[in-house]
Amino acid sequence: MDSSQFFGIASIAYILAMVVYIAYLAFKNATVGVIATTITVVGFLSHTMAFFLRWKEFYQIGQMGILRAIPLTNLYESLIFFVWCVILAYLIIEWKYKNRSFGAFITPIAGMALAFIDISGMDKNIHPLIPALQSNWLLAHVTMSFTSYAAFAISFATSMMYLILTTEDKKSAPYIFWTVGLGIFITVLLAMGLDFLVFKVATNSPESFIKSYLFKATYRSSSGAVSLVSYLGTAAFIFLIWKFGYLLRNVIASFSISGDLLDELTYKSVAVGFPIFTLGGLIFGAIWADQAWGRYWSWDPKETWSLITWFVYAFYLHARFLRGWRGKRIAVVAVLGFVCTVFTYLGVNLLLSGLHSYGGG
Amino acid sequence: MSGDEKNKSIIDRIWNLFSSIKLAVVVFSIISATSIVGTIIEQQASPERNIKLLTKFFGPNFAPSAFHILDTLGFTDMFRSWWFMALLLIFTGNLIICSIERLPKIWKVVKEPIRPVTPERLKALSINREIILKEKVDKASEHAAAVLKRYGFSASVIKEDKAVQLYAEKGRYSRLGVYVTHLSILLILAGAVIGMLFGFNASLNLPEGASSVVAYASGGLQIPLGFDIRCDNFNVSFYDNSDTPKSYKSWLTILEDGREAVKKVIDVNNPLSYKGITFYQASYGFVPNRDAIFKLTVTSNSGTKEDVDIKFGEPFTIPGTSVTGKVVDFSPALAVDESGKLYTYAETMLNPAAFMEFSENGSVKYRQWIVARSPQTWKVADGIVEFKHLWGAQYTGLQVRKDPGVWVVYLGCMIMALGLYTSFFTGHARVWVWVRDEKGAAKVVLGASMNKNKISFEQKIDKIAKEIKEYGS
Numbered sequence: 001m002d003s004s005q006f007f008g009i010a011s012i013a014y015i016l017a018m019v020v021y022i023a024y025l026a027f028k029n030a031t032v033g034v035i036a037t038t039i040t041v042v043g044f045l046s047h048t049m050a051f052f053l054r055w056k057e058f059y060q061i062g063q064m065g066i067l068r069a070i071p072l073t074n075l076y077e078s079l080i081f082f083v084w085c086v087i088l089a090y091l092i093i094e095w096k097y098k099n100r101s102f103g104a105f106i107t108p109i110a111g112m113a114l115a116f117i118d119i120s121g122m123d124k125n126i127h128p129l130i131p132a133l134q135s136n137w138l139l140a141h142v143t144m145s146f147t148s149y150a151a152f153a154i155s156f157a158t159s160m161m162y163l164i165l166t167t168e169d170k171k172s173a174p175y176i177f178w179t180v181g182l183g184i185f186i187t188v189l190l191a192m193g194l195d196f197l198v199f200k201v202a203t204n205s206p207e208s209f210i211k212s213y214l215f216k217a218t219y220r221s222s223s224g225a226v227s228l229v230s231y232l233g234t235a236a237f238i239f240l241i242w243k244f245g246y247l248l249r250n251v252i253a254s255f256s257i258s259g260d261l262l263d264e265l266t267y268k269s270v271a272v273g274f275p276i277f278t279l280g281g282l283i284f285g286a287i288w289a290d291q292a293w294g295r296y297w298s299w300d301p302k303e304t305w306s307l308i309t310w311f312v313y314a315f316y317l318h319a320r321f322l323r324g325w326r327g328k329r330i331a332v333v334a335v336l337g338f339v340c341t342v343f344t345y346l347g348v349n350l351l352l353s354g355l356h357s358y359g360g361g
Numbered sequence: 362m363s364g365d366e367k368n369k370s371i372i373d374r375i376w377n378l379f380s381s382i383k384l385a386v387v388v389f390s391i392i393s394a395t396s397i398v399g400t401i402i403e404q405q406a407s408p409e410r411n412i413k414l415l416t417k418f419f420g421p422n423f424a425p426s427a428f429h430i431l432d433t434l435g436f437t438d439m440f441r442s443w444w445f446m447a448l449l450l451i452f453t454g455n456l457i458i459c460s461i462e463r464l465p466k467i468w469k470v471v472k473e474p475i476r477p478v479t480p481e482r483l484k485a486l487s488i489n490r491e492i493i494l495k496e497k498v499d500k501a502s503e504h505a506a507a508v509l510k511r512y513g514f515s516a517s518v519i520k521e522d523k524a525v526q527l528y529a530e531k532g533r534y535s536r537l538g539v540y541v542t543h544l545s546i547l548l549i550l551a552g553a554v555i556g557m558l559f560g561f562n563a564s565l566n567l568p569e570g571a572s573s574v575v576a577y578a579s580g581g582l583q584i585p586l587g588f589d590i591r592c593d594n595f596n597v598s599f600y601d602n603s604d605t606p607k608s609y610k611s612w613l614t615i616l617e618d619g620r621e622a623v624k625k626v627i628d629v630n631n632p633l634s635y636k637g638i639t640f641y642q643a644s645y646g647f648v649p650n651r652d653a654i655f656k657l658t659v660t661s662n663s664g665t666k667e668d669v670d671i672k673f674g675e676p677f678t679i680p681g682t683s684v685t686g687k688v689v690d691f692s693p694a695l696a697v698d699e700s701g702k703l704y705t706y707a708e709t710m711l712n713p714a715a716f717m718e719f720s721e722n723g724s725v726k727y728r729q730w731i732v733a734r735s736p737q738t739w740k741v742a743d744g745i746v747e748f749k750h751l752w753g754a755q756y757t758g759l760q761v762r763k764d765p766g767v768w769v770v771y772l773g774c775m776i777m778a779l780g781l782y783t784s785f786f787t788g789h790a791r792v793w794v795w796v797r798d799e800k801g802a803a804k805v806v807l808g809a810s811m812n813k814n815k816i817s818f819e820q821k822i823d824k825i826a827k828e829i830k831e832y833g834s
Contacts, residue, residue, distance in 0.1 A: 128600045131608050131629035131642075264816065275781040283774045292630050294641040294762040295562070296770060297553070299440040301400035308393045315389060322382060352400055 003057060004124070006050030007080065011114045013043025014087070018111050021103035025255055033100045037091075040107065044087050051084060058126050064134060072142040073133055075349065076124050079117050081143075082345075083110045085150030093154070093265065101255035105157050112189070137288035144280020149341055151273030152313075155266045156338035159331035162262040165252045166328060170242065174328040179245040181335065183238030191218040191230070263326060266334050274313050281306055301352040305344040312337040379451075379458040388452045395448070399439045402431060405579075411437060453550055460543045467536050475530040475791050477519050478808070483793055486808040488819050490826040494803045498525055501803035501832065502796040508828045512821065514792055527794040536812065538783030545780050548773030555766030565640075567592035568648055568756040572616065576761035586638060586761075589616035593624075595645060595757040596750065597710070599734070604711050609642050611757040637763050644758030647693050647709045653754035655688055655715060658747040670752075683721055684743045690716035691751075695732060703730070713751050719743065788813040792822070794829075805829060 020036035059069035071077045090106040160178060167175035198217040218230035290296035297303060316333045319325040378384055403410055408428060415424040435442035483489065494501045502525040509516045514529035563576035563584050572591035575583040594612040599605060608628050615623040615635050625633045632641045657669045665680040676685045694707035695714035714732040718725055719741060732738040733748040788811050795806045807826055811818040
């Protein structure tokens with residue numbers, strides 16, 4: 001068996017786990033919970049196996065030493081690793097806090113990331129390393145960056161749950177914030193899915209796909225009517241989420257997760273992600289750039305967006321420690337932090353140019 | 362405005378402004394917002410590129426004026442603009458003054474070792490446990506001290522009337538972690554300033570065989586290097602059967618007064634440093650050139666081998682025969698289209714090929730394309746012509762940098778790692794144990810505080826309490 005089959009098993013397991021976790025939350029049956037965890041663990045083991053197999057395949061093709069053959073050099077591989085980190089972090093939380101409720105929220109993130117990998121039709125082939133990436137810093141810089149992204153993803157999930165759980169008043173800012181945010185998130189994903197269905201045959205790389213066809217089936221359609229309907233549809237969808245969002249609150253409230261635990265988990269994830277991001281993402285990235293290009297900082301879009309992300313999380317920490325921010329306000333900051341993280345990770349590669357744009361392959 | 366406010370000197374007011382966290386948030390936000398614009402507008406690019414980009418946002422009619430406004434405001438090269446530097450400066454000042462303002466309070470805590478507390482204060486601590494041991498006070502307190510010791514707390518003891526108090530702490534200096542992190546940011550910024558003042562960033566395109574005593578900064582400004590650098594050779598190698606580059610290598614020589622001082626082969630992640638100036642492999646290019654030399658190894662059918670260097674049109678002889686060859690055409694990147702026609706598909710030497718004409722006794726015998734990357738094309742009727750390299754037709758693009766501040770930046774990075782570790786993964790833990798005689802039994806009150814990771818610390822305190830309780834069992 002090769003790595004792609006193990007990846008396949010893992011993807012199916014996560015999507016199945018999501019369903020079982022939801023069933024567990026609905027029926028609160030302990031056996032169902034154990035089944036959900038088992039499925040996740042099986043998926044995770046298969047995922048790990050696939051990662052190392054791909055490493056081995058890369059090593060055999062790449063002709064450049066085992067440390068430089070880590071399969072983390074394009075968008076496909078990095079998303080796969082990101083999902084791996086998220087699942088690992090989730091399993092640690094489940095084990096430490098003896099609480100399965102998060103599974104229903106975190107496996108969908110993993111499932112959606114894997115779905116994005118699939119629908120975008122990105123290149124899954126193994127490519128040998130271009131000269132700029134042939135450095136031992138690759139391993140440290142990239143693994144630590146993605147580990148921190150995964151920690152931030154966890155903080156996003158928990159802070160979003162916190163907001164859903166603690167906001168009731170439809171006119172309050174945090175409620176509007178999370179409903180509109182969730183609405184935009186879902187409609188953008190749907191719009192991208194439509195782009196893919198409509199223009200599937202036209203392209204083979206995600207970069208050219210997004211550059212040429214992003215939202216062309218909806219918002220940026222050449223037909224004014226389609227574009228108008230898309231905007232109206234989005235507005236209507238966001239309105240519906242705003243109108244019925246409190247139902248989600250009831251769902252989370254029935255899982256017996258306390259707001260304090262969510263707040264604490266958000267902080268813990270940021271406290272793990274922030275130092276790793278600073279060291280692995282910013283510092284190691286700077287040292288590597290210094291060795292490869294002679295500039296430790298060149299304000300390229302990836303670096304600039306990393307710095308913005310860093311600012312947002314630095315603000316999170318200072319607001320918490322110096323101003324004693326807790327609860328909704330700080331949860332909003334954590335959500336914004338992850339929005340910046342996603343843009344640093346995907347947006348820069350797909351929408352902006354820069355030295356790091358080779359990551360888009 | 363009160364009288365006090367009026368009497369405040371301008372320096373006080375500036376100090377107050379810079380010591381506010383609000384300013385930090387405002388500066389953070391402005392830096393972030395302008396940086397976002399700076400990542401969308403392509404920096405230091407040609408106006409046409411950015412106008413084309415702006416057309417997407419503002420339409421063709423307004424794009425030129427939008428560009429003009431952004432250009433005037435400095436957004437087309439914003440990371441070097443005066444106002445961005447000013448923002449960074451304000452941020453630095455803010456960081457320094459905020460740290461100075463808060464440091465004395467923390468310093469006091471750090472300097473002062475833990476002291477015993479009154480029972481009332483002990484009970485007011487957020488973490489506290491009570492245990493009754495059927496023991497004498499002395500025995501119970503000795504046991505508690507032993508348990509604390511196991512958890513890394515060496516307790517001081519104070520004996521009171523019918524009571525004993527133990528107190529211990531760990532990680533007092535961890536409270537300084539935040540300031541260490543702030544200091545490291547300042548060091549990194551200082552390193553960047555040193556680099557800007559005393560260093561330079563330049564580039565140099567050196568054709569194979571050429572040398573230079575200067576590099577070129579942006580705007581064409583010549584920067585003397587103080588020595589001579591020569592490119593002896595440049596080579597791109599590819600992964601088998603593809604145009605994916607595997608390595609870019611330049612063979613460089615540093616010359617001092619005409620003598621070779623250093624020789625090094627550099628590639629992308631492996632630069633050459635000499636006297637504080639570092640040369641990085643940055644780019645390369647093709648310079649069509651009649652004086653370029655085709656480096657060949659020619660082997661006759663009888664096995665005689667000879668290395669041959671020839672220019673375009675110059676003849677060479679296949680050893681041991683009277684057959685001569687010469688290059689009559691050249692393509693830097695030869696390809697065959699579907700109909701079998703040959704064409705050049707790139708401007709760089711992706712697939713260099715020489716069209717050679719072979720003659721014997723003055724008459725042309727045959728012509729053949731010899732492709733450097735395809736050994737099967739080297740075989741000709743009278744032997745093997747291996748096309749090794751075309752020397753002198755490529756230049757290596759070097760990034761040339763002098764940055765005396767880089768070590769300060771690296772030092773700052775190391776201190777930052779240390780500061781972050783201290784801030785996030787260590788904490789100041791304090792424990793007080795008060796043991797009192799109560800009707801012949803020992804009442805143990807355990808109080809503790811920790812400035813971070815309270816939940817896991819509380820679990821640790823629970824373990825300590827449990828072990829104290831298990832005395833004698």
